[in-house]
Amino acid sequence: xxxxxxxxxxxxxxxxxxxxxxxxxxxxxxxxxxxxxxxxxxxxxxxxxxxxxxxxxxxxxxxxxxxxxxxxxxxxxxxxxxxxxxxxxxxxxxxxxxxxxxxxxxxxxxxxxxxxxxxxxxxxxxxxxxxxxxxxxxxxxxxxxxxxxxxxxxxxxxxxxxxxxxxxxxxxxxxxxxxxxxxxxxxxxxxxxxxxxxxxxxxxxxxxxxxxxxxxxxxxxxxxxxxxxxxxxxxxxxxxxxxxxxxxxxxxxxxxxxxxxxxxxxxxxxxxxxxxxxxxxxxxxxxxxxxxxxxxxxxxxxxxxxxxxxxxxxxxxxxxxxxxxxxxxxxxxxxxxxxxxxxxxxxxxxxxxxxxxxxxxxxxxxxxxxxxxxxxxxxxxxxxxxxxxxxxxxxxxxxxxxxxxxxxxxxxxxxxxxxxxxxxxxxxxxxxxxxxxxxxxxxxxxxxxxxxxxxxxxxxxxxxxxxxxxxxxxxxxxxxxxxxxxxxxxxxxxxxxxxxxxxxxxxxxxxxxxxxxxxxxxxxxxxxxxxxxxxxxxxxxxxxxxxxxxxxxxxxxxx
Amino acid sequence: xxxxxxxxxxxxxxxxxxxxxxxxxxxxxxxxxxxxxxxxxxxxxxxxxxxxxxxxxxxxxxxxxxxxxxxxxxxxxxxxxxxxxxxxxxxxxxxxxxxxxxxxxxxxxxxxxxxxxxxxxxxxxxxxxxxxxxxxxxxxxxxxxxxxxxxxxxxxxxxxxxxxxxxxxxxxxxxxxxxxxxxxxxxxxxxxxxxxxxxxxxxxxxxxxxxxxxxxxxxxxxxxxxxxxxxxxxxxxxxxxxxxxxxxxxxxxxxxxxxxxxxxxxxxxxxxxxxxxxxxxxxxxxxxxxxxxxxxxxxxxxxxxxxxxxxxxxxxxxxxxxxxxxxxxxxxxxxxxxxxxxxxxxxxxxxxxxxxxxxxxxxxxxx
Numbered sequence: 001x002x003x004x005x006x007x008x009x010x011x012x013x014x015x016x017x018x019x020x021x022x023x024x025x026x027x028x029x030x031x032x033x034x035x036x037x038x039x040x041x042x043x044x045x046x047x048x049x050x051x052x053x054x055x056x057x058x059x060x061x062x063x064x065x066x067x068x069x070x071x072x073x074x075x076x077x078x079x080x081x082x083x084x085x086x087x088x089x090x091x092x093x094x095x096x097x098x099x100x101x102x103x104x105x106x107x108x109x110x111x112x113x114x115x116x117x118x119x120x121x122x123x124x125x126x127x128x129x130x131x132x133x134x135x136x137x138x139x140x141x142x143x144x145x146x147x148x149x150x151x152x153x154x155x156x157x158x159x160x161x162x163x164x165x166x167x168x169x170x171x172x173x174x175x176x177x178x179x180x181x182x183x184x185x186x187x188x189x190x191x192x193x194x195x196x197x198x199x200x201x202x203x204x205x206x207x208x209x210x211x212x213x214x215x216x217x218x219x220x221x222x223x224x225x226x227x228x229x230x231x232x233x234x235x236x237x238x239x240x241x242x243x244x245x246x247x248x249x250x251x252x253x254x255x256x257x258x259x260x261x262x263x264x265x266x267x268x269x270x271x272x273x274x275x276x277x278x279x280x281x282x283x284x285x286x287x288x289x290x291x292x293x294x295x296x297x298x299x300x301x302x303x304x305x306x307x308x309x310x311x312x313x314x315x316x317x318x319x320x321x322x323x324x325x326x327x328x329x330x331x332x333x334x335x336x337x338x339x340x341x342x343x344x345x346x347x348x349x350x351x352x353x354x355x356x357x358x359x360x361x362x363x364x365x366x367x368x369x370x371x372x373x374x375x376x377x378x379x380x381x382x383x384x385x386x387x388x389x390x391x392x393x394x395x396x397x398x399x400x401x402x403x404x405x406x407x408x409x410x411x412x413x414x415x416x417x418x419x420x421x422x423x424x425x426x427x428x429x430x431x432x433x434x435x436x437x438x439x440x441x442x443x444x445x446x447x448x449x450x451x452x453x454x455x456x457x458x459x460x461x462x463x464x465x466x467x468x469x470x471x472x473x474x475x476x477x478x479x480x481x482x483x484x485x486x487x488x489x490x491x492x493x494x495x496x497x498x499x500x501x502x503x504x505x506x507x508x509x510x511x512x513x514x515x516x517x518x519x520x521x522x523x524x525x526x527x528x529x530x531x532x533x534x535x536x537x538x539x540x541x542x543x544x545x546x547x548x549x550x551x552x553x554x555x556x557x558x559x
Numbered sequence: 560x561x562x563x564x565x566x567x568x569x570x571x572x573x574x575x576x577x578x579x580x581x582x583x584x585x586x587x588x589x590x591x592x593x594x595x596x597x598x599x600x601x602x603x604x605x606x607x608x609x610x611x612x613x614x615x616x617x618x619x620x621x622x623x624x625x626x627x628x629x630x631x632x633x634x635x636x637x638x639x640x641x642x643x644x645x646x647x648x649x650x651x652x653x654x655x656x657x658x659x660x661x662x663x664x665x666x667x668x669x670x671x672x673x674x675x676x677x678x679x680x681x682x683x684x685x686x687x688x689x690x691x692x693x694x695x696x697x698x699x700x701x702x703x704x705x706x707x708x709x710x711x712x713x714x715x716x717x718x719x720x721x722x723x724x725x726x727x728x729x730x731x732x733x734x735x736x737x738x739x740x741x742x743x744x745x746x747x748x749x750x751x752x753x754x755x756x757x758x759x760x761x762x763x764x765x766x767x768x769x770x771x772x773x774x775x776x777x778x779x780x781x782x783x784x785x786x787x788x789x790x791x792x793x794x795x796x797x798x799x800x801x802x803x804x805x806x807x808x809x810x811x812x813x814x815x816x817x818x819x820x821x822x823x824x825x826x827x828x829x830x831x832x833x834x835x836x837x838x839x840x841x842x843x844x845x846x847x848x849x850x851x852x853x854x855x856x857x858x859x860x861x862x863x864x865x866x867x868x869x870x871x872x873x874x875x876x877x878x879x880x881x882x883x884x885x886x887x888x889x890x891x892x893x894x895x896x897x898x899x900x901x902x903x904x905x906x907x908x909x910x911x912x913x914x915x916x917x918x919x920x921x922x923x924x925x926x
Binding site: 329451456458471 | 829
């Protein structure tokens with residue numbers, strides 16, 4: 001009788017030994033995989049005399065069948081027969097022979113717990129059982145149909161790499177490894193989900209990462225006991241600091257360059273199988289307002305864009321409320337001409353401003369929600385319905401004032417210009433709260449909502465980092481990359497609130513690039529100073545523009 | 560001291576003092592100094608500011624002698640348990656009353672300039688609820704909030720102040736140096752009261768992580784407040800002249816109401832400034848409210864101050880609605896300042912410092 005020690009508390013104690021009798025092992029596996037018709041298994045015999053029984057098992061199509069043919073079955077069935085090793089060895093060392101001599105697959109692993117074989121098969125590996133051996137071999141043959149790499153539609157850039165994560169965990173770690181070729185980039189594997197056994201990688205850079213954050217993340221992940229994880233969003237909700245908060249406290253992205261940059265800032269990334277969305281912790285308010293292009297474009301552009309985004313945020317939060325306040329409570333604030341004009345346009349409108357604004361905002365949210373799910377061909381229909389029926393007809397009928405339509409449109413445009421989708425939603429909700437407060441108390445109500453929002457943001461933390469860092473309780477040097485963006489050469493250090501250990505980001509090699517003028521004119525005697533290592537076709541370039549090249553500096557002194 | 564308590568930096572303490580001190584006092588300050596010293600009010604502000612620096616440094620050196628203790632604990636060592644309970648109770652009542660009357664002033668001003676039709680009860684209760692939302696948190700969170708809010712507060716304030724400077728009549732500032740020392744001595748205490756709020760230092764010094772910087776920060780911060788007061792009262796005086804300034808209830812509000820920005824989109828600044836001014840008052844009252852609940856929790860030795868902040872709300876609300884009208888309100892506030900304020904701001908720190916020196920208690924620090 002097979003004695004199976006099962007202990008449901010811990011996976012490690014769930015040990016099922018591999019028995020000498022192959023039949024019993026097969027029985028165990030086939031019992032588990034009963035009615036799992038997607039699992040392929042085959043028993044075969046190997047050797048000159050066909051006297052060694054073996055058994056392989058894998059999931060159909062989830063494995064690279066070419067590889068099984070070429071590197072597992074072929075060597076075992078054919079080549080093992082051609083070369084007959086010393087018969088005395090075979091009995092004793094069959095296992096080692098197979099392991100070291102015969103199998104030509106590169107990634108193999110020896111295990112002795114049959115329970116792990118189940119998981120290995122389900123993860124796309126092939127297992128090889130040999131009669132009379134109490135260990136088995138796991139051959140990594142993962143290979144299933146995947147989506148090709150493409151630009152993530154939600155995060156497209158004008159300038160920057162056009163590659164996004166995919167649903168395959170390994171591809172995603174490859175994308176990271178390809179951009180950071182540093183052995184200090186660690187990618188620790190764990191699994192999550194009692195049933196889905198979803199693979200997860202915790203990526204960080206060893207000598208930059210804030211260990212407290214890393215530890216905290218690992219601790220929080222350990223507390224999760226959920227049946228299934230299908231998207232990083234589920235993990236996000238289970239590990240965030242404050243689940244009551246309106247604001248997302250963990251950044252998600254499909255772009256490898258965002259993750260790589262975050263890793264270099266000392267953050268920790270969480271890559272999850274079956275989803276192209278990676279998580280980054282700790283996350284601050286600042287992260288949601290930035291986009292890779294801020295770093296790829298020159299700093300003036302980045303500054304302009306960041307300020308536009310900030311204004312967009314303020315507009316999408318407060319504009320309808322300000323309109324309500326001005327039109328119904330404090331018309332004295334705006335010029336009397338405008339106040340009279342607004343009152344004129346509202347002459348036929350049967351609702352108070354607050355109700356009118358609420359109706360229009362809700363209508364717009366409906367339109368947006370309808371548009372998201374519709375196929376592209378129908379999307380334009382929504383546009384027509386929105387602009388013609390709601391925009392034009394409602395105004396012409398006198399139900400809604402044209403200014404209200406402008407306000408709603410402006411708010412909508414503003415909320416679309418913030419790069420992070422889930423962050424925008426927080427402010428969409430706040431906008432409605434602000435509108436209600438303004439409806440009751442005018443500008444005073446609005447400022448109370450703004451205060452409460454700021455209070456919440458100030459108190460909120462993401463993995464121990466204040467949400468409003470670096471504006472609050474940070475060092476002034478961190479401000480260089482916040483609402484403002486200092487020129488890239490001046491940002492020499494990583495953010496102090498995320499990075500520990502190695503803080504140096506940029507070494508000062510291009511200090512006097514401007515001081516060194518490049519003289520392209522020929523000398524008075526007509527000769528041309530070729531400089532060192534200068535190719536002949538750039539003869540009229542007197543000095544090579546090599547940044548931080550010491551040879552070049554010496555050459556200057558010689559003149 | 561609870562070692563788990565999160566710490567703030569000296570800079571954050573400084574910002575906390577700025578946003579706490581500048582609040583309701585600035586509304587009446589131009590009138591107060593002009594009443595006492597006519598056109599020489601600015602001199603009074605400078606002298607008052609210097610005096611406040613001295614008082615703040617006394618509190619600071621007391622805090623440095625007992626680096627882990629708030630006034631509740633160190634007064635116990637200096638004057639014994641019963642008297643320290645008395646001091647604690649006086650401080651709690653003082654903070655609560657100032658907070659409550661400030662809420663009332665806030666409500667009155669807001670009703671007058673922004674929401675004439677809204678009942679003052681609604682204004683006060685919504686304000687207090689928002690305050691509780693802040694003071695339920697720990698000191699660190701509050702300090703971070705002040706850091707972010709100070710950016711939003713002062714830029715519009717100075718823009719608005721300077722918006723009216725082009726039509727000022729600077730001859731209103733003359734004559735200067737007409738002041739007799741007697742007037743200065745008599746009036747300087749009232750100027751000191753317009754700085755009230757800095758006495759929360761009694762509580763917060765033990766929570767500062769870099770104590771060696773507090774002294775410098777305090778001097779800078781109180782100088783900044785003095786300069787802000789100075790600019791404000793000079794501009795108001797130049798705008799209205801001394802006679803009119805004395806007659807106005809809230810001269811600063813009157814000045815802002817009078818500003819007309821030529822060519823600008825915004826016709827009346829008053830609505831905008833009132834909105835910004837809500838922040839000034841919010842920070843002031845929040846600190847006082849927090850101090851009050853924080854001290855109460857320490858006096859009774861309950862670590863959780865959250866409960867107190869909720870219990871205090873009805874009390875503050877009732878006290879705020881006690882005064883019948885604005886003159887009554889200011890009369891009560893004056894009584895409170897002159898009697899309790901003098902004890903809290905001037906007498907307690909000096910006596911405690913002398914006692915500490917005489918009894919040679921506390922840690923000697925070279926800070």
